[in-house]
Amino acid sequence: MAVTMGEQGGASDVALPAVLGGSPAFPEGLPLTRVQVPDRAELDRRFDAILTSGQLTNGDTVRELEEAAAEFLEVPHVVAVASCTSGLMLVLQAFDVAGHRVAMPSFTFSATAHAAHWAGGLPDFAEVDRETLTLDPALLASVIDAAEGSPPTVKALMATHVYGTPCHVEELDKVAAEWGVPLLYDAAHAFGSRRAGTPIGGFGAAEVFSLSPTKVLAAAEGGLVATRDASLAERIRLGRGYGNPGDYDCLFPGLNARMSELHAALALVSLRTLPERVAHRGALAAAFAARIEGLPGVRLPALADGDTSTWKDLTLIVDPAEFGCDVPALAAALKAEGIDSRRYFHPAVHLQKAYASPPGSWRLPVTEEMAERVLTVPLWSHMDEATILRVADAVTRIQAHSARL
Numbered sequence: 001m002a003v004t005m006g007e008q009g010g011a012s013d014v015a016l017p018a019v020l021g022g023s024p025a026f027p028e029g030l031p032l033t034r035v036q037v038p039d040r041a042e043l044d045r046r047f048d049a050i051l052t053s054g055q056l057t058n059g060d061t062v063r064e065l066e067e068a069a070a071e072f073l074e075v076p077h078v079v080a081v082a083s084c085t086s087g088l089m090l091v092l093q094a095f096d097v098a099g100h101r102v103a104m105p106s107f108t109f110s111a112t113a114h115a116a117h118w119a120g121g122l123p124d125f126a127e128v129d130r131e132t133l134t135l136d137p138a139l140l141a142s143v144i145d146a147a148e149g150s151p152p153t154v155k156a157l158m159a160t161h162v163y164g165t166p167c168h169v170e171e172l173d174k175v176a177a178e179w180g181v182p183l184l185y186d187a188a189h190a191f192g193s194r195r196a197g198t199p200i201g202g203f204g205a206a207e208v209f210s211l212s213p214t215k216v217l218a219a220a221e222g223g224l225v226a227t228r229d230a231s232l233a234e235r236i237r238l239g240r241g242y243g244n245p246g247d248y249d250c251l252f253p254g255l256n257a258r259m260s261e262l263h264a265a266l267a268l269v270s271l272r273t274l275p276e277r278v279a280h281r282g283a284l285a286a287a288f289a290a291r292i293e294g295l296p297g298v299r300l301p302a303l304a305d306g307d308t309s310t311w312k313d314l315t316l317i318v319d320p321a322e323f324g325c326d327v328p329a330l331a332a333a334l335k336a337e338g339i340d341s342r343r344y345f346h347p348a349v350h351l352q353k354a355y356a357s358p359p360g361s362w363r364l365p366v367t368e369e370m371a372e373r374v375l376t377v378p379l380w381s382h383m384d385e386a387t388i389l390r391v392a393d394a395v396t397r398i399q400a401h402s403a404r405l
């Protein structure tokens with residue numbers, strides 16, 4: 001399609017994006033993520049052994065996974081559970097949050113808040129900072145101020161390592177200590193992330209990982225609770241099996257939150273190659289960042305020097321005024337290129353139907369602004385660099401012609 005270029009400011013030097021008639025970057029389409037099962041032979045061997053043994057749950061494979069994960073994370077205790085959500089529920093139940101408030105970000109996946117709700121807690125949302133999109137320790141005071149003097153009180157603090165970016169763990173520790181409440185991390189994205197070299201997993205009272213298919217360590221479904229607290233670990237072990245200590249005289253109302261042996265086998269095989277996957281994702285993110293450097297109005301979440309992210313998601317933060325169009329227009333233009341994208345996390349949890357009433361109970365201007373600005377683009381562990389650069393170049397073409405979108 002012939003299109004006359006009328007833009008000023010050098011836009012005409014850059015080829016047209018597909019949405020304006022250029023040829024699409026990925027005519028065959030580029031999905032947001034692709035799951036790869038590493039080492040099928042090893043997996044088949046493990047599945048065969050499990051199926052032959054007849055022990056499909058509560059067996060050696062789950063124990064082996066817990067030990068391997070504890071070693072990797074450099075924590076004394078890891079308890080495998082059915083999902084990150086159920087792990088968070090059990091930890092929050094152990095913290096006795098029922099009837100009390102749980103401070104957490106609203107810029108997170110809905111399951112963070114759902115877990116508090118299922119544990120009987122009242123999600124209470126706080127702001128993230130604009131650079132990392134993780135919980136802003138400096139703005140947490142407003143949560144406690146709002147609660148002052150009037151029950152229900154804040155009983156726990158929960159933070160999310162968003163996209164694998166480590167939270168401000170040192171400052172959050174201080175806030176939790178000041179408040180006298182336990183600190184829990186939704187570490188769903190962060191198996192393989194590091195804070196100044198130390199693995200995410202040992203911070204706060206507990207950290208809970210997800211092994212669902214879109215995460216970097218995957219077991220089809222599953223979760224891992226990591227903690228330094230032996231009695232908390234024991235409590236989670238009981239809780240994942242109904243709260244039954246073995247004599248059917250349940251100590252508290254637990255869940256069925258067990259991980260099956262088959263899922264544990266998947267996780268073990270996936271764990272073996274995790275460091276290479278995390279390193280490769282980091283290299284792809286760096287290549288992408290270098291390619292879009294200087295492009296107006298678009299950046300990636302900031303990662304502190306010395307920190308490692310899993311880059312569970314490659315999320316663009318778009319300033320519509322500088323970039324030239326808003327996120328929905330960018331997403332539509334990417335779609336024309338064949339590039340899938342998602343607004344992680346939009347809408348913010350406090351604006352979702354599940355939590356939005358009574359309306360206006362939370363004032364979170366930073367969160368609301370950032371939720372309008374994020375767009376996650378494709379990244380997976382076996383993607384090649386040429387692919388991520390083609391995505392970056394598509395973003396560049398779209399920006400150059402954004403005035404016409």
Ligand SMILES: *Cc1c(COP(=O)(O)O)cnc(C)c1O
Nearest residue numbers: 083084085109111188210211212
């Ligand atoms: C995926 C995800 C969860 C839920 O994990 P499940 O294992 O599916 O329960 C929780 N929190 C965040 C931030 C997530 O991305």
